[in-house]
Amino acid sequence: MARRALLVEDDASIAMVITAALEDEAFTVDRCDRITDRDRLLAVNDYDVMLTDVILLDGDGIETLGKVTTAHPAMPIIILSAQNTLDTAVRASDTGAFEYFPKPFDLDELVRAACQAADSHGDAGEEEADPGEGLPLIGRSQPMQDVYRMITRVLRNDLTVLILGESGTGKELVAEAIHQLGSRRSGPFVAVNTAAIPRELIESELFGHEKGAFTGATSRNIGKFEQANEGTLFLDEIGDMPPEAQTRLLRALQSGRIRRVGGEQEIAIDVRIIAATNRNLEPMIAAGSFREDLFYRLNVVPIQLPPLRDRTGDIEPLARHFLRRAVKEGLPQRRLSKAAADMLSRQPWRGNVRELRNFMFRAALLAREEEIDTGTIETLLNSASVENAVTIDGNIDALVAAWLPGAGLPDGDLYHRALAVLERPLFEYALSRTGGNQLRAAQLLGINRNTLRKRLGELDIDPERFSS
Structure with missing residues (x-):
């Protein structure tokens, strides 16, 4: 059955290519390049889908979409734009658009989206969000366009998001953007670095504790889950969470309820969970240091941040x-x-x-x-x-002493964190010397092979990288 599309695009060459591709899929396509012509065509025709650029010859296509969606609430809209910023992606999402494509786009993917949109029934009347000022993410590269599109897809739902990426790529900024632009923006945004909390205190920090729950618990403490109620809880460095805390976190995510340390009453919580890690969790799952069921609970919508x-x-x-x-x-x-x-x-x-x-x-x-x-x-x-380029000249104790104050290692777990940082280059050096042979590396280090294997898993070091 023939489908009818309205294409609003002021670039004649792009319009011609899209029109030809849609006509190959049995679309009848009307084309225009101005808002005034768009409104004239919409007034006299019914369309199964509208594809529109943002910047048109006589104005901003997004700014004027409100009256279009009011008059044609069932017509799905696909937005195209060369203004490839997070602000544009969010504005597109705020219109209730069926899909947003930054230019240059994949033509086959665009046509598939148009076919799906034409066969669907658009939803109207969604409340517009205020994107606010000072959006935290900057970049117009294609990798960032992929990130923006993923962000816009989770703004109007509470799906759990797992942000992956190297240190310094902006994982917390993505979490803040999802909260700031999403449906929970009126609630609190609570961020917690799970790697910076001592192992013995992490459950108290997350779930709170009752007075007298342990030595030093002189009063009731409200944990991060309760602090984030009706908002967003951002769990950074989730890969460093100890196993016992992983178990309690999984239980809380499954049930939507928590129990303070030392408490008996279960407390219902309403939070959106966004987690992040710079580690590869799959080898940790294989090594038994990260729960597989927790990974699948967190990895509902993964967002991979590109390195710079x-x-x-x-x-x-x-x-x-x-x-x-x-x-x-x-x-x-x-x-x-x-x-x-x-x-x-x-x-x-x-x-x-x-x-x-x-x-x-x-x-x-x-x-x-x-x-x-x-x-x-x-x-x-x-x-x-x-x-x-620090030269190690036998005075390594002085080098470590100079490094520690600025290393940002957490109080209460300083020994284990510093040891982990110092172990990594040592183990990688031993593996490179032995071509990835763990037995020989353990002998070179003077430690038990099982100890080495356990620490390699905990530090997420793959011996295969050093195979000769």
């Missing part, structure tokens, strides 16, 4: 953004030359966005001229290289 090296086109706008942020932090106002921006874009940024932010703050502070040029960037990069 995979979105180099975003480095320049990020760098300029951080210079503006630096002014708000009381640092001098600076400009970034194009050549300096290009130099920044060629750096690996192993610490990802966090490293770039700190670098730009340092550049704003130390630059001698108002414009940051390549000379300034090169000097700061060389300085950072010298700082990082």
Whole structure:
């Protein structure tokens, strides 16, 4: 059966390609490039789906969609845009659009979405969200477009989200965006770094405790779950949660109820859970250090954040953004030359966005001229290289002593955390020396092979990487 589509697109070549693809799927397509023509066609025709660009010849296509959805509540709308920012993705989502496609898009995927939309019945009357100002994520690269689309898909539901990515990629910012732009934005956003809480206190921090529950519990404590009631609870570094706490967390997620440590009464909680980790949980599941059933409970909607090296086109706008942020932090106002921006874009940024932010703050502070040029960037990069290229000359105790104050290791678990950090390069060195042979590596280290295997699993070190 023929389906009818309205295409509102001011780029003639794009409009021609989309029209041809839709006509191959038995669509009859009406085309226009202005809001006034769109409204004229909608007034006299019924369409199974409308595809519209954002910026049109006579205005903003999104801003004027309110009257369209009011007049045609059952007509699904697909939004196309070259304005590839989180703000655009959120605005598209706020209209109740069936789907949002940043340009350039996959034509086959667009046509499939149009077919699905035409065969569906659109939902109207959704309450619009206020995206607010100061949206936390920046970037127009294709990897970030994928992130934006995933974010918009979870704004109007309470599905559990698991954010994956390297340290410094902005996992907490994504969690804040989901909360800030979603249906629970009027409730609290409570973030807890599970890696920073001592093992013996993590259940108390999450679920609270009653007075007298343990030594030092001189009063009742309300845990993070209760603090986040009717809002969002962000569990960062979930891969570092001890097994006993994983069990209680799983029970709380399954039942929607918690019990304070030392308490008898179960308490109903209404929270959205967003978890994050920079670790690969699947090897930890295989090693028995992370519960498989908890992983599946958390991994309902995974969002993978790209490292900065995979979105180099975003480095320049990020760098300029951080210079503006630096002014708000009381640092001098600076400009970034194009050549300096290009130099920044060629750096690996192993610490990802966090490293770039700190670098730009340092550049704003130390630059001698108002414009940051390549000379300034090169000097700061060389300085950072010298700082990082620590020569071990037998005085390792002094090096560790100098490192510890700025390492950010949590009180109460300092010994185990510091040991884990120091063990990793030691184990990786032994494995590289032995071609990944765990028995020989254990002999080289002077420890039991089972101990080595257990620690490799806990530290998420894959011996196969070192196989010769």
